[in-house]
Amino acid sequence: MRTDLAVIGAGPAGLAAALAADRRGLRVALVDAAPEPGGQFYRQPAAGLRAERPQALHHQWRTWVGLRDRLATSSVRVLSEHHVWCVERTPDGPAVHALLGPEQEKPAEVRATAVLLATGGYETVLPFPGWTLPGVVTAGGAQAMLKGGLVVPGRTAVVAGTGPLLLPVATGLAAAGVRVAALVESADPGRLLRHAGALAGKLPEGAGYAARLLRHRVPFLARHTVVRAHGDTRLTGVTVAALDAHGRVRPGTERRLPCDTLAVSHGMLPHTDLAESLGCRLDGLTVAVDAEQRTDVPGVWAAGEATGVGGAALALAEGHIAGRSIAARLRGTVPDPGEWAPAARARARMRGYAAALDAAYAPPAHWTDRVTDDTVVCRCEEVTAGTVREALALGAGDARTVKLLTRAGMGWCQGRMCEPAVAGLAGCEPAPSRRPFARPVPLGVLAEQHEQHTERGPS
C-alpha cells in the first residue's frame, strides 16, 4: 500500500503523531506489532477477556481514552500485527517491510512519503547468579503479562533493580493479589533529593506510589540489591543485601527472601535498529533529532523512547510535534513552532525530569563484581561471564570482539538482552549495535525481496 505517512509504533508517541498528522489531512498508516494499539504503556487486556475495568491496571487512563476515541473517529489506517524488520530508502520514499501476524512468516510492505520511527524501548536487566531461572522475569514483562493477559506469574514476588518502573510494577502486582515481599531499589533516595528541584513536578506521583506501597504493606529496601536468585528448576527465593556508598555489598547484610517471582529491571534502552539501517545519526544510544523531531535523513522523523527514554508524557509531546511538523513539511511549507508551543514546553520539562531520574537511578557501580564466572551472561547462546572474561583476557576490548570470540550476542534476541552486561564486563560504554534487520526474518521472505528487486531491475 501507499500512504503519505507511515508511523511505526502505536504507543504514545506514534498515536500522538498519527492523530496530529491525520487532523491536518495526511493519509496515515499506523504500523504496529501488537494486535491492538497502545504500545507497552497503554497495553490493554486482550479483547476476549472482556475487561470492564482495565483502568484498574493503568495510570493516566483519561489520556488513553482520549487517544483511543480520537483514533476511532480518525481516518488513520491501523495496521496491527505488522512486525517491521526494515525500513528501506528508495527513490520514491521510505519502504516499510513487515512480517504479518504472530507467525511472522508472510511479508507486507508499506510505501510512504515520510516515516516516523516511534519504536519505543525495551528493558535492560544486568545479570546476577540465578537470573536465568524460570520465575525471574523483567519488571516490564510482569507488567505486560498483567495488563495484557490479566495473569501473574506466582504468589510471592520480589521487585528489584533500579528505576521509576519498579514502583508501578510493585503496586500493580500487589493490587492483583500478589504478595510483594520487598521492593529492592539499589539507588540512594538521597540522590533523588539532590534533584528535588528538577523533579518537583513529579512529587505527587511519587507520593501516590509511596501511599500504595504502604497500603499493600510492601517493604521498600533502598540501597539494596539482589545478589543471587535461588532454585534448581525454578525460582524459590532471592538473597538481598545492603549496598555501601560505593555500590559494594555491605558484609553481613545478606538475607534470604522466599519468593516464586522476581521482577527485575535496570532501566530501558531505545529501539534504534530501524533508524540505524536508514542511516540516521545517533546521539549515543538514541536517535538524534532536531526541534521538529526530524532525523538527519530526509523524510524520516523520530519520537518517543527511540530519541531518549523519558516516559509516556514526553513521548506524547514529541509525537504531537512530529505529526505537525510532518503535515507541514509534506505540504511543502515551513511549520511555525509557535503553533505547538505548549507541547514544546511539556517536552522541555519532561526531558528535564528524565535527565534527573537518569542521574538518580543508575545500577550500582560494582555490579560486575557480583557476576560469578558460572553466571550465564548471554541467555540465548548460554555464554557465561567466565567465558566473556577469558575473551577479555585474550585481548578483546569491546563487545563486538567479545561476540566474535564467544558468540555472546549472536542468538535469537540479536544481543539485546546481553549487550549492556557484556559492555559492563568489558568496562566500556554500551555502543549501538548495528542490526541490519530489526528482527529475525525467514530466508524465504528475503529471497522474495531479492526476486522483486531483480524484476524491477537494478536500482
Place this chain on the structure above:
Amino acid sequence: MNPLELAGAGPGPAFEVTFDGRRIEALPGRTVAAALWAAGVTSWRTTRGGGRPRGVFCGIGVCFDCLVTVNDRPNQRACLVPARPGDVIRSQEGTGRAD
C-alpha cells in the same frame, strides 16, 4: 483479589488446550504464555547447550526465551502467540527440531 477480578473481566467460556499431553483450560484472548502461567506452568523450554529450563523473561517478544512448540511448529514466542481451542502445546527441547 486476582487480576481478572481487578480488571472486571468477564471472559467467554474457557477452552481446552494440551500442554505436554496434559489438558489445561485457557481463557479466550490469552496468549500461550498467559494460559500456561494461569495453569501454574512457568517453564516450557530447555536450552540447546545446558538443557536448562526457561519460560517468560521479557514478556514482550524481545528476548526469545519463551520459545515453545505449538501444533508442531517450534520456536513460537509464547508471549505473542494467542492460545486457540485445541492447541497442542509442547515443551521445546533445544532447537525444537529433530537434529
